[in-house]
Amino acid sequence: EVQLVESGGGLIQPGGCLRLSCAASGFTFNNYVMTWVRQAPGKGLEWVSTITGSGDASYADSVKGRFTFSRDNSKSTLYLQMNSLRAEDTAIYYCVREGSYNFDSWGQGTLLTVSS
Amino acid sequence: QSALTQPRSVSGSPGQSVTISCTGTSSDVGGYNYVSWYQQHPGKAPKLMIYGVNRRPSGVPDRFSGSKSGNTASLTISGLQAEDDGDYYCCSYAGTYTYWVFGGGTKLTVL
Numbered sequence: 001e002v003q004l005v006e007s008g009g010g011l012i013q014p015g016g017c018l019r020l021s022c023a024a025s026g027f028t029f030n031n032y033v034m035t036w037v038r039q040a041p042g043k044g045l046e047w048v049s050t051i052t053g054s055g056d057a058s059y060a061d062s063v064k065g066r067f068t069f070s071r072d073n074s075k076s077t078l079y080l081q082m083n084s085l086r087a088e089d090t091a092i093y094y095c096v097r098e099g100s101y102n103f104d105s106w107g108q109g110t111l112l113t114v115s116s
Numbered sequence: 117q118s119a120l121t122q123p124r125s126v127s128g129s130p131g132q133s134v135t136i137s138c139t140g141t142s143s144d145v146g147g148y149n150y151v152s153w154y155q156q157h158p159g160k161a162p163k164l165m166i167y168g169v170n171r172r173p174s175g176v177p178d179r180f181s182g183s184k185s186g187n188t189a190s191l192t193i194s195g196l197q198a199e200d201d202g203d204y205y206c207c208s209y210a211g212t213y214t215y216w217v218f219g220g221g222t223k224l225t226v227l
Binding site: 035037044045046047050058060094099100101102103104106107108109 | 148150152154161162163164167168173205207209212213215216217218219220221
Protein backbone atom coordinates (compact mmCIF):
# COMPACT_ATOMS: atom_id res chain seq x y z
CA GLU A 1 0.00 0.00 0.00
CA VAL A 2 1.32 3.42 -0.98
CA GLN A 3 1.89 5.66 2.03
CA LEU A 4 3.00 9.28 2.04
CA VAL A 5 3.47 10.91 5.43
CA GLU A 6 4.23 14.61 5.62
CA SER A 7 5.74 16.31 8.64
CA GLY A 8 7.36 19.59 9.62
CA GLY A 9 4.48 22.02 9.41
CA GLY A 10 3.77 24.57 12.09
CA LEU A 11 3.56 28.26 12.93
CA ILE A 12 6.33 30.47 11.59
CA GLN A 13 6.78 34.22 11.40
CA PRO A 14 6.89 36.06 8.07
CA GLY A 15 10.38 35.98 6.65
CA GLY A 16 11.19 32.76 8.43
CA CYS A 17 12.14 29.38 7.06
CA LEU A 18 10.96 25.83 7.54
CA ARG A 19 11.58 22.40 6.04
CA LEU A 20 8.80 19.97 5.27
CA SER A 21 9.47 16.26 4.90
CA CYS A 22 7.53 13.46 3.25
CA ALA A 23 8.30 9.83 4.02
CA ALA A 24 7.21 7.45 1.27
CA SER A 25 6.66 3.70 1.41
CA GLY A 26 4.89 0.93 -0.44
CA PHE A 27 6.39 1.58 -3.88
CA THR A 28 9.73 1.87 -5.68
CA PHE A 29 10.38 5.47 -4.69
CA ASN A 30 13.15 6.42 -7.12
CA ASN A 31 10.99 5.41 -10.08
CA TYR A 32 8.44 8.12 -9.44
CA VAL A 33 8.11 11.82 -10.08
CA MET A 34 6.86 13.50 -6.91
CA THR A 35 5.04 16.77 -6.35
CA TRP A 36 3.95 19.19 -3.63
CA VAL A 37 0.46 20.63 -3.92
CA ARG A 38 -0.86 23.16 -1.42
CA GLN A 39 -4.28 24.33 -0.35
CA ALA A 40 -4.82 27.61 1.47
CA PRO A 41 -7.57 27.55 4.10
CA GLY A 42 -10.94 27.38 2.39
CA LYS A 43 -9.33 27.68 -1.04
CA GLY A 44 -8.51 25.47 -4.00
CA LEU A 45 -5.50 23.38 -4.91
CA GLU A 46 -2.27 24.91 -6.18
CA TRP A 47 0.73 23.17 -7.74
CA VAL A 48 3.94 24.11 -5.91
CA SER A 49 6.80 22.00 -7.20
CA THR A 50 7.68 18.76 -8.97
CA ILE A 51 10.84 16.68 -8.81
CA THR A 52 11.97 13.88 -11.11
CA GLY A 53 13.41 10.61 -9.88
CA SER A 54 16.90 11.93 -10.53
CA GLY A 55 16.29 15.13 -8.59
CA ASP A 56 15.51 17.79 -11.19
CA ALA A 57 12.93 20.17 -9.73
CA SER A 58 10.52 22.69 -11.21
CA TYR A 59 8.63 25.38 -9.33
CA ALA A 60 5.54 27.53 -9.53
CA ASP A 61 6.33 31.21 -10.07
CA SER A 62 4.85 31.99 -6.65
CA VAL A 63 7.60 30.04 -4.85
CA LYS A 64 10.51 30.15 -7.32
CA GLY A 65 13.68 31.35 -5.68
CA ARG A 66 12.30 30.81 -2.17
CA PHE A 67 11.51 27.07 -2.07
CA THR A 68 13.85 24.16 -2.80
CA PHE A 69 12.52 20.67 -3.46
CA SER A 70 14.91 17.75 -2.96
CA ARG A 71 14.79 14.02 -2.44
CA ASP A 72 16.88 11.33 -0.79
CA ASN A 73 16.16 8.13 -2.68
CA SER A 74 18.17 6.07 -0.14
CA LYS A 75 15.69 7.14 2.54
CA SER A 76 12.57 7.35 0.34
CA THR A 77 12.09 10.85 1.64
CA LEU A 78 11.28 14.21 0.10
CA TYR A 79 12.16 17.61 1.47
CA LEU A 80 10.72 21.04 0.79
CA GLN A 81 12.94 23.81 2.12
CA MET A 82 10.91 26.99 2.37
CA ASN A 83 12.65 30.34 2.90
CA SER A 84 11.44 33.94 3.06
CA LEU A 85 7.98 32.74 4.02
CA ARG A 86 4.99 34.99 3.44
CA ALA A 87 1.46 35.05 4.82
CA GLU A 88 0.21 33.82 1.45
CA ASP A 89 2.23 30.63 1.86
CA THR A 90 -0.16 29.60 4.65
CA ALA A 91 -1.70 26.32 3.49
CA ILE A 92 -1.93 22.61 3.90
CA TYR A 93 0.96 21.10 1.96
CA TYR A 94 0.30 17.74 0.35
CA CYS A 95 2.99 15.34 -0.80
CA VAL A 96 1.77 13.65 -3.97
CA ARG A 97 2.94 10.78 -6.16
CA GLU A 98 2.59 11.28 -9.90
CA GLY A 99 1.19 8.47 -11.97
CA SER A 100 0.99 8.85 -15.73
CA TYR A 101 0.22 12.59 -15.89
CA ASN A 102 -1.98 12.47 -12.83
CA PHE A 103 -1.67 12.61 -9.06
CA ASP A 104 -2.54 9.09 -7.98
CA SER A 105 -1.59 9.07 -4.31
CA TRP A 106 -1.76 11.87 -1.73
CA GLY A 107 -0.47 12.23 1.79
CA GLN A 108 -2.68 13.52 4.58
CA GLY A 109 -1.04 16.95 4.42
CA THR A 110 0.81 19.15 6.89
CA LEU A 111 -0.35 22.64 7.84
CA LEU A 112 1.96 25.62 7.54
CA THR A 113 0.83 28.87 9.12
CA VAL A 114 2.83 32.02 8.45
CA SER A 115 1.80 34.70 10.89
CA SER A 116 3.27 37.14 13.37
CA GLN B 117 -8.12 33.55 -9.89
CA SER B 118 -7.49 29.92 -10.83
CA ALA B 119 -6.05 28.96 -14.19
CA LEU B 120 -8.99 26.67 -15.00
CA THR B 121 -12.59 27.81 -14.61
CA GLN B 122 -15.14 25.63 -12.83
CA PRO B 123 -18.64 26.46 -11.59
CA ARG B 124 -18.60 27.25 -7.89
CA SER B 125 -21.40 24.84 -7.12
CA VAL B 126 -23.71 22.25 -8.61
CA SER B 127 -26.41 20.15 -7.04
CA GLY B 128 -28.59 17.17 -7.77
CA SER B 129 -30.89 14.68 -6.13
CA PRO B 130 -29.96 11.06 -5.51
CA GLY B 131 -30.19 9.07 -8.72
CA GLN B 132 -29.83 12.10 -10.96
CA SER B 133 -26.83 13.06 -13.10
CA VAL B 134 -24.69 16.17 -12.84
CA THR B 135 -21.93 17.55 -15.04
CA ILE B 136 -19.09 19.78 -13.89
CA SER B 137 -17.26 21.79 -16.51
CA CYS B 138 -13.63 22.87 -16.51
CA THR B 139 -12.57 25.52 -19.01
CA GLY B 140 -8.98 26.30 -19.82
CA THR B 141 -7.03 27.31 -22.90
CA SER B 142 -5.18 25.72 -25.79
CA SER B 143 -2.06 25.80 -23.59
CA ASP B 144 -3.52 23.42 -21.05
CA VAL B 145 -6.87 21.60 -21.39
CA GLY B 146 -7.02 22.01 -25.15
CA GLY B 147 -3.38 21.18 -25.73
CA TYR B 148 -3.02 17.90 -23.86
CA ASN B 149 -5.10 14.85 -23.06
CA TYR B 150 -3.89 15.01 -19.48
CA VAL B 151 -6.95 16.25 -17.65
CA SER B 152 -7.66 14.70 -14.28
CA TRP B 153 -10.37 15.12 -11.68
CA TYR B 154 -10.14 14.93 -7.89
CA GLN B 155 -12.77 14.49 -5.21
CA GLN B 156 -12.20 16.01 -1.80
CA HIS B 157 -14.26 15.52 1.33
CA PRO B 158 -13.95 17.98 4.24
CA GLY B 159 -10.71 17.54 6.17
CA LYS B 160 -9.46 14.86 3.77
CA ALA B 161 -6.86 14.71 1.04
CA PRO B 162 -8.02 14.80 -2.58
CA LYS B 163 -8.67 11.51 -4.34
CA LEU B 164 -8.06 10.80 -8.02
CA MET B 165 -11.33 10.03 -9.81
CA ILE B 166 -10.55 10.48 -13.52
CA TYR B 167 -7.25 10.77 -15.40
CA GLY B 168 -6.25 11.05 -19.04
CA VAL B 169 -9.55 12.89 -19.70
CA ASN B 170 -11.74 9.79 -19.42
CA ARG B 171 -9.92 6.96 -17.63
CA ARG B 172 -10.98 5.67 -14.24
CA PRO B 173 -8.53 4.34 -11.66
CA SER B 174 -9.39 0.95 -10.26
CA GLY B 175 -11.95 1.22 -7.50
CA VAL B 176 -13.68 4.33 -8.85
CA PRO B 177 -17.31 3.56 -9.75
CA ASP B 178 -18.27 3.68 -13.41
CA ARG B 179 -20.85 6.31 -12.46
CA PHE B 180 -17.96 8.75 -12.88
CA SER B 181 -16.98 9.64 -16.43
CA GLY B 182 -14.93 12.31 -18.13
CA SER B 183 -14.81 13.96 -21.51
CA LYS B 184 -13.24 16.88 -23.32
CA SER B 185 -14.16 19.15 -26.19
CA GLY B 186 -11.74 21.82 -27.26
CA ASN B 187 -10.61 23.80 -24.23
CA THR B 188 -13.34 22.47 -21.93
CA ALA B 189 -13.29 19.23 -19.98
CA SER B 190 -16.26 17.78 -18.14
CA LEU B 191 -16.89 15.37 -15.30
CA THR B 192 -20.24 13.63 -15.27
CA ILE B 193 -21.54 11.76 -12.25
CA SER B 194 -24.58 9.63 -12.96
CA GLY B 195 -26.84 7.94 -10.42
CA LEU B 196 -25.85 10.42 -7.71
CA GLN B 197 -25.31 9.00 -4.26
CA ALA B 198 -25.03 10.74 -0.91
CA GLU B 199 -21.31 9.92 -0.67
CA ASP B 200 -20.64 11.89 -3.87
CA ASP B 201 -21.24 15.10 -1.92
CA GLY B 202 -17.98 17.08 -1.75
CA ASP B 203 -15.58 19.29 -3.66
CA TYR B 204 -14.31 18.41 -7.13
CA TYR B 205 -11.20 19.83 -8.78
CA CYS B 206 -10.04 19.53 -12.34
CA CYS B 207 -6.38 19.63 -13.23
CA SER B 208 -4.49 19.81 -16.50
CA TYR B 209 -0.90 19.45 -17.57
CA ALA B 210 0.24 22.77 -19.05
CA GLY B 211 3.68 22.11 -20.47
CA THR B 212 7.22 22.07 -19.16
CA TYR B 213 7.19 25.58 -17.70
CA THR B 214 3.82 25.91 -15.99
CA TYR B 215 3.54 22.17 -15.44
CA TRP B 216 0.17 21.82 -13.69
CA VAL B 217 -2.90 24.03 -13.38
CA PHE B 218 -5.95 23.40 -11.24
CA GLY B 219 -9.51 24.60 -11.38
CA GLY B 220 -10.96 26.60 -8.51
CA GLY B 221 -13.11 23.69 -7.41
CA THR B 222 -16.83 22.90 -7.54
CA LYS B 223 -18.91 22.06 -4.52
CA LEU B 224 -21.32 19.25 -5.32
CA THR B 225 -24.35 19.06 -3.06
CA VAL B 226 -26.47 15.93 -3.14
CA LEU B 227 -29.89 17.14 -2.09
